[in-house]
Amino acid sequence: MKFSLGCHLGYEVTTPTTMILNIEAMRLDRQQVQSESLIISPFVEAEPHWAIESGNLYRRLVLEPGEYTIDYRAEIDLVASREDPAGIAEMPVSRIPLEVLPYLYPSRYCQSDLLARFAWREFGEIGTGHDRMTAICNWIYQHVDYLSGSSDSATSAYDTFSQRAGVCRDFAHLGITFARALGIPARFISSYAWQLVPQDFHAVFEAYLGGRWYLFDATRLAPLDSIVRIGMGRDAADTAFATFYGSVVPQPKSVWIEPVDGAADPAREWTTEAVSVVGG
């Protein structure tokens, strides 16, 4: 499926500031970038860096005080893989590739060590593999309120678990936390998400099952096979769309994604299939 997507960001920079930007669609076999442009106005260099392990593309902008806009546009051809979830099993830690193991460790926003007892009590006996992850997402959807403004940049999965409210980032952190507590590697995904209302950057997560990373979204706010990934990491600390070292006043931003050529709306029903974009 082809998407046109992009974002418009604006900042008033009040002191010399270094900005780290991570808004461009990843280049993957199943997520082809057919064209794209990144326009920073007034012009400043945007030094690129592809992180070795994640493949994230970070750009560094060194900004003098002033007003800046950043416009990103891309056309993406996304071919999500869909499978029958019934056959997708967990891998025992004895067989998980060793480079995947860091996604089992607790991280800033995903204290899987602290919620392990709950995870085993609640999800220990609910199937395995993709079905168990679906049960986790269902649990989050049913037990946590999606509530704009209920969390902030310090909110972790531990808080969300107790306080039972959050936004997409918090839902993803909680899903990652439960997965890791159960011995399933999981990571955070920042993305453009078709049909998300209101449009904004979206956060989902992936779990490593059967030798492959599968997408999950406990918010149910967007179809999984229309998620265009930007970055991945242990949690939101790794994948902020913009980080500032200095002082800026953000202006209202806009984010969009639309199918190209009037593609028919997807069935709005929630898919029961397993969706992945990347391999093992």
Place this chain on the structure above:
Amino acid sequence: MKFSLGCHLGYEVTTPTTMILNIEAMRLDRQQVQSESLIISPFVEAEPHWAIESGNLYRRLVLEPGEYTIDYRAEIDLVASREDPAGIAEMPVSRIPLEVLPYLYPSRYCQSDLLARFAWREFGEIGTGHDRMTAICNWIYQHVDYLSGSSDSATSAYDTFSQRAGVCRDFAHLGITFARALGIPARFISSYAWQLVPQDFHAVFEAYLGGRWYLFDATRLAPLDSIVRIGMGRDAADTAFATFYGSVVPQPKSVWIEPVDGAADPAREWTTEAVSVVGG
């Protein structure tokens, strides 16, 4: 029912120390103290203080370095009131006596403000009154592991909720927290508890329903109508059996309670009745 009970405490005091002791059975209409003795060896004065609102009896001992033992023994006639729980309703905040309202406020170990969303989601629709409190106790019993050594003096209900393990004190804190979050006044009770294994001081809690305080024990470790109360308070911070200002090395303690005159064992089944000892 008549009980013989007591405790033996020992301390090696290494610097001049002030000790606040709260181990004596309360004197209530339904909990008559027929005889009792408190022997501190070597003798030191044990200045008494009955707290105005709670009625707790605290004693202050000013101790020079040395070895001390404290022996408390009492014979208690306890006549718990038992009622059909079906008729016991919650009181709206508009009618709760104003002197009871402080038991709605969050306290050190019972952060009812932080767990309110969960409490309403989980217990908002599960009956009202005594039945709702029973549902809360059942939930705690089913979702939290009773695990010696899993908590310490810093552990609060917020921790117990997330980490899902604790001891009697933690179970009581969590029950109090949920009750307060739902607008039901609740308080902490320290006690001697028949049939508790192993014998020790026990912590339970009371909720204010229908104009009266009813006992609850989410641990299911002792029959409610055989709980001999020592103290009450907002949480464990108010009702420690011993607090030290100075430096001591505690020796092994023993606590006991037995029915007098070979009273038959109570039915070991869990009562379905509502139990109270004090009035409104």
Place this chain on the structure above:
Amino acid sequence: MKFSLGCHLGYEVTTPTTMILNIEAMRLDRQQVQSESLIISPFVEAEPHWAIESGNLYRRLVLEPGEYTIDYRAEIDLVASREDPAGIAEMPVSRIPLEVLPYLYPSRYCQSDLLARFAWREFGEIGTGHDRMTAICNWIYQHVDYLSGSSDSATSAYDTFSQRAGVCRDFAHLGITFARALGIPARFISSYAWQLVPQDFHAVFEAYLGGRWYLFDATRLAPLDSIVRIGMGRDAADTAFATFYGSVVPQPKSVWIEPVDGAADPAREWTTEAVSVVGG
């Protein structure tokens, strides 16, 4: 010194709501209420309750949906006692009146157990008595930013200590916490405070020294001898000016306090004397 003070509160009540109000000046020997009025419009009964231990006056309003305003006005004659702080010593726990001891216990917002090691390291050797409390207030003033919007109703002294920002309520909680950790009873005071800019309810605290409660304000925002007290308690959980059980939309409020008869401005310099209004 004579003050005219008051507040104007407005609420849009959207569901049947019970409100607990605590805005009226306390009646004390040194704080005489010469006249006062409380007007609730439209009229609803305001059931009074004087709490036994604190003397706080709480009022309960049972409100149907609608718009309400609450106007409180009073003329107060305040005669703060001023002493030389040099002679004001701490009392050992062996001599503190037993009814004062609960103000040594940790509470919801004042986890004195968790910050004890710091308190002893930092303040253990810095004089004693009133001087030590002044050192604590100076430390807070120097190490915590007074920053509107930096905290919320869940913020505790533990958070403020780490995050180093807060408002008057947080400054008071931190002072109370350090005092208790050092064995000095301390309690929270809500008040009207002359010269506070911008005008609002103010929070300060008292420490129990030499058999008496002395006022402290680590914010340095208002002169201590012009603090007209409303309520006292273990922390802010006990002394909210308004608590709601139901659903309301607050309207902008105003709070004021002015000297009567054009009293000269007090010396704006920070007093070095010890100020108290209440006795032991």
Place this chain on the structure above:
Amino acid sequence: MKFSLGCHLGYEVTTPTTMILNIEAMRLDRQQVQSESLIISPFVEAEPHWAIESGNLYRRLVLEPGEYTIDYRAEIDLVASREDPAGIAEMPVSRIPLEVLPYLYPSRYCQSDLLARFAWREFGEIGTGHDRMTAICNWIYQHVDYLSGSSDSATSAYDTFSQRAGVCRDFAHLGITFARALGIPARFISSYAWQLVPQDFHAVFEAYLGGRWYLFDATRLAPLDSIVRIGMGRDAADTAFATFYGSVVPQPKSVWIEPVDGAADPAREWTTEAVSVVGG
């Protein structure tokens, strides 16, 4: 300087267990491994994995129930670089290599976002570069008690900062947290440390200054130029010497490191030079 070092670990494995081991000395230009042996008894395969970004060598052991011992021995030639700290400056974020930036992000045990205000207040004006990091280490040494048993595997820098006690791991986490809060990349180092008493694995940390990683140890328990590194990572979550997925009973372990050929004791005085082993 040449060291002989090693460790002896023993485990009783009670269920099928996967173990991830990270105990072998890293191979670096300045840390040459001249000989080494790893003996697992009874024999099981120890699948190696060199993590791409950190270079850590993890080994995976798949263990059936039974008793196991692990013996590691190595001879290491360590040539730490020593420089005058005066010339070692911080790098602005505008010039830090982008692959180093993840060491600025908060992590499970190093919540640099939460302690930023304190870090800037306390260390914002205290020199820059290596001197600032030394000031941070001095602050930790002076303000935190090194106290065995005062922390556990859940303890984070946020806790250590408030509670003011910890062990080497906690000291390292706190140093990393302050550095990151100030915009200085920092990472956790697990190691063998000569003269550590009692002998055990040791945790120190590195900060990225002037294009290079410099070692710091706020515990002052071992000379920096005799630290033989095992692993590095964002915090202890990445560098556990042993992680288990399954159930084991650990036996007492021993860890040792000694200079070869009776090398003279180093000056016991605390070096004032800057020490590094790895480059940029």
